Amino acid sequence: MFFDSWAGLGRVLVVGTLAYVALVTILRISGKRTLTKLNAFDLVVTVALGSTLATVLLSKSVALAEGILAMALLVFLQFVITWLSVRSPGFQNMVKSEPTLIMHQGRFLDGAMRSQRITREEVMAALRSNGVSDAAQVAAVILETDGTIALIKGTDDEADKPTLENVRKP
Structure with a gap:
């Protein structure tokens, strides 16, 4: 042995x-x-x-x-x-998946999260790991094709800018 x-x-x-x-x-x-x-x-x-x-x-x-x-x-x-x-x-x-928008303008997109099997707690953990304490500070959270959760911090001034190119919305 x-x-x-x-x-x-x-x-x-x-x-x-x-x-x-x-x-x-x-x-x-x-x-x-x-x-x-x-x-x-x-x-x-x-x-x-x-x-x-x-x-x-x-x-x-x-x-x-x-x-x-x-x-x-x-x-x-x-x-x-x-x-x-x-x-x-x-x-x-x-053969490839698309990124999925799971939070927009501080609001959880429950349908997208459910279809991707992502919980609110996982999203909040990703926000905290990126130094964000309030979901309202976030323009978008995206589940990337490799399974990572990316976030785009935003301000009210940036709300109209097209920053989510090639992200499938639910």
Whole structure:
């Protein structure tokens, strides 16, 4: 349970180092976009890469070459999805969500919050973490495509400015 063999430890050291170098190399070649957190697909790729690396490290039944190929395949598929998303609005609409307005001019938009499964307490926590103590100080709170809650502080003078481009209103 605590120790199997020196060979197993040696395998983890060698395979782990080589798999890590391969992963870093693949990520550097693929560019910054691969590990962004812009949408759910990006999160899936990041988690899958971590899971694949762990499997290569700890499973004797997965060869290093298979693990490197699996990581390269994940990065390639991420590249294909993002490439198609940039070039095809229809494909982009199919695979990506839109930001959702969940508070406007200090008022909770209960329908939008319910559809996104966000509670008032979560919104208030996001306001507090951004130094806002009163919801009336906020022009808008948006649930972004990556699941983060963003806020736009506002004043009465700014109420008429179009600051919520590309945000779906309920």
